[in-house]
Amino acid sequence: MLTFEEKLAIIEEFKQLEKREVSLGRVNFHFEDSLYDKKNVVYHLHPNGNGFVYAGELEDYSADDRGMVNIRDFEADELHALVEAAIDSLAATPAEKNPVLEEWLNNDDQSLVLMREEDGYNVYADEDLEGTFNSYKEAANFLEQEGFSRI
Structure with a gap:
């Protein structure tokens, strides 16, 4: 499992995301250029390594009812691919x-x-x-x- 710092470093590679600190040391990352109401790509990345990435527009991931995928046990390449796909899904029109x-x-x-x-x-x-x-x-x-x- 990746540490909080390792996950943070991977997510911060995406310059189109804006980091926002929330309570209890958790961090969110927003995609302000989203074409949809949904702008929160990374949700509650926690110092214990837990966190979620929005995959509600993606078919290849098992998301919860909010469209979020838990990234606690993700490897570096998996996390990078998911964040990239999440951003792409919010940057593209349905057409x-x-x-x-x-x-x-x-x-x-x-x-x-x-x-x-x-x-x-x-x-x-x-x-x-x-x-x-x-x-x-x-x-x-x-x-x-x-x-x-x-x-």
């Missing part, structure tokens, strides 16, 4: 995290493009916006109802 760009055709060889963008899913005919949808399922249902199939 950047899970891009969608699909072409759909109908029986008349007309094509439409389904694209995930900041505000949801948009359907385009060339450069003209044909529709905006809150979910992929809504957009796909629209295209199917209009006689289009994904290529």
Whole structure:
């Protein structure tokens, strides 16, 4: 297990994080450039080596109901990778995290493009916006109802 000082040194390598001291000698690290309400990347790093890193946007980690992963027993490379992934997940829009760009055709060889963008899913005919949808399922249902199939 890494010591508090070793964990602190790894986390302080990330210059985009702001260190904030809290009670009982614990330290938090905030990512002020987060695109989301969540800014606390490292939570309550304690002198005993315990602490948490936010992984609520990550699929590869088992997080608690707050999206936090306990880093008590992490090795240096594991901690570095988790903090880096946490920052990346808070710096990317949903469209950047899970891009969608699909072409759909109908029986008349007309094509439409389904694209995930900041505000949801948009359907385009060339450069003209044909529709905006809150979910992929809504957009796909629209295209199917209009006689289009994904290529």
